[in-house]
Amino acid sequence: MLKKLFTQTKRDVTGGNGRSSPHLIDLRQIVKSYKTPAGPFLALKGVDLEVDAGEFVAVIGKSGSGKSTLINMLTGIDRPTSGEVIVGGVPIHALNEDEVALWRGQNLGVIFQFFQLLPTLTLIENIMMPMEFARLHSPDERRERALDLLEMVEMAEQADKLPSAVSGGQQQRVAIARALANDPAVLIADEPTGSLDSKTADTIFQLFEDLTAQGKTILMVTHDRDLASRVSRVVLISDGEIVDRYVSQALQTLDDKQLAQITARLEPVTYAAGTTIFEQGDRADKFYIIIRGEVEVVKQFENGTEMVTAVLDSSQYFGEIGLMNDAPRGATVRVAADKDAALVSLDRDTFATLLDGNDLTHDVMAQLMRERMTTNHILSLVPSLNAPEFAQSGTLTGHRYVEPGKTIFKKGDEAKEFFIIIEGEVEVIQPDQNDAVVARLDSGQYFGEIGLLRGGKRMATYRAAADRPAGAFLVAISRQRFVKLLDESQLSEKDLARVMVRRMR
Structure with a gap:
């Protein structure tokens, strides 16, 4: 049945004017700017994203971070101000409205938080609708395929019921079946478990895992950090930028699964220029990675003088010494005076899990920690350079x-x-x-x-x-x-x- 349901046929609506890319999804330098009464607002700032066939990717970030704008670029609902959106070799950004609608119906499946099933149609009719819209299959074939899809999500016995007659979890199963109706290469799931209880959400997630095992590519927007940590890859968006690449550069010893688990737990935070992140002597409670901007590490001496012992920038980290030694902060860290800084942080428990799960990462951090502590010790013995x-x-x-x-x-x-x-x-x-x-x-x-x-x-x-x-x-x-x-x-x-x-x- 699965071979029958999912043929992975590539459909081209561009007349053969596709673009070469080794990736199923390829976003290149995407910028999206909106006009507001206060001036232009940059929702996406030169975003690059590559997703290969069969990946299960979670897209996470705070409200207003750019998640929805990114998804709208992929679905063709919105267009970039500049940059290229290429999906399956098709330049989505270059299609006209009719071409985008046809391409979306044949190549993309979208799953919504609140299901969006048509209330006056039965469950099976809801699944048949995308096939009718795309003019795929005969009427009998549409019904047969819809039944097969309902059976796959364990809803075949409810085929002739209206959406109001089944539970929220069951409606979401049907919504997934509807998204699969035209055998799309890519599924976009926008908060698909947001309105479900944890047990039902876990069941839906398992269904997604089964679909990726069968070759589907899924991008799931979610606020659920526990679910996000279980996918093959996490894309973290903060202030219109994808920041997980900075994390991978900072923590190069992590494998893909560990990187996904850690990224799902990161909390983005922005500090204004000159702001103190923590003071020397504070309790160590977080580990930080720099995404943008610079921070100064300042050693304060007993005679009241201080010295900037390091200036750290993007893809560098700090805060590990106090956590690894279970000791107060050994220096003050503040944002450089000339510009804001964007960081991501891990809490103490997640940082400990990171080290426990990867001996190599522990050794690398311990080595750098010893070096930084030695530097601090040397500088603590050196009076002010201006003395x-x-x-x-x-x-x-x-x-x-x-x-x-x-x-x-x-x-x-x-x-x-x-x-x-x-x-x-x-x-x-x-x-x-x-x-x-x-x-x-x-x-x-x-x-x-x-x-x-x-x-x-x-x-x-x-x-x-x-x-x-x-x-x-x-x-x-x-x-x-x-x-x-x-x-x-x-x-x-x-x-x-x-x-x-x-x-x-």
């Missing part, structure tokens, strides 16, 4: 700016300084490997300790990343001061060697 004694001592080189692509030191140079990156990125290069970039370090990390600890020459070439137009801002500490800091602190060479060994691999 008169340091301006005169010659033991602290001070702030240094390095232009993009410029060398900081070369392999073989004498090791004279230790560096902490405040902002930007630094590339580690091995000349013996055709100048291969073997590592990239970013703000809050340090380098230069290898040559100092070994009392000799530089083991690699370091330069400001060529692809970061802002260059790199560093704090440089002289050999004399570096040695003194180690002597004065509880840090051992092993603390620094943990990072040193990783860089030399």
Whole structure:
């Protein structure tokens, strides 16, 4: 029966003017702007989305985030201000209204939160309607197919009843059958369980899982984070942008299933420029990933001075130290003064689940945590860079700016300084490997300790990343001061060697 019901026949209503794409759904740089009395409102901001056949994708986000606008682009109900919408090779954005209506009826199935069954038609007649609209099959074939679909959703015995005579969960089953009437490649489910109790919602979700197993592609808009965590992929929309790619870049050790589970639990939040996210000494309760903008990590010292120890930007994370150590915040984190910042956060329990479920992620975070803590410890021993004694001592080189692509030191140079990156990125290069970039370090990390600890020459070439137009801002500490800091602190060479060994691999 399933082979009969779902033939996966591709229908082209464009006269053969399709676009080549390896993906079933391909949204390219979608911008949607609406005119309002207050001026233009950007509902979608250059969105890219690729979905392959057979995927079950949950689309989540707060009200007003852009979820509905995104779905309207896919269904052809609305058109992008700019960008391309390609589904099954068909450029939906380029079709006229009649072509869109025909394409939608033959290639797309839509499932609504409140079912939208026609109240004066029986259940089987509701399922036959899309076939009649698209002029598919003979009348007898339509009825036979409608019965087969009702049997698939376990509603065949209710075929001749009106929608009002069955429960909400049963109506949603029929709505799913109606969406499948014309054998569409893609199902769009808009809050399909929003008006159902949890048990019925779980039954509907299982039906969706069965359909994807049979080759259907489903995009489900939902507010139910528990259901969203069970799909193969989660697309999180915040302020008109798809943000899950930033999460995957920040947490590269997660597999697709783990990424979906974590993304379903993320909470988007926006902070105004200059706003403090948390204070040094606060209880650690959340883990953060930066989507847009910059945040400053500020270490506050007992003498009342403070130092910006790192400037973090998109796809970087913070807040892990307090959670992993079950300790108060070790620094203040605030949004940079020049622009707002968009973040996503995980609560303490979900963060713990993330680490428990992935040893590699735990190890990577623990390694970065140790490095950040070592940096903070070193800086806590260094008085303010503006202090008169340091301006005169010659033991602290001070702030240094390095232009993009410029060398900081070369392999073989004498090791004279230790560096902490405040902002930007630094590339580690091995000349013996055709100048291969073997590592990239970013703000809050340090380098230069290898040559100092070994009392000799530089083991690699370091330069400001060529692809970061802002260059790199560093704090440089002289050999004399570096040695003194180690002597004065509880840090051992092993603390620094943990990072040193990783860089030399």
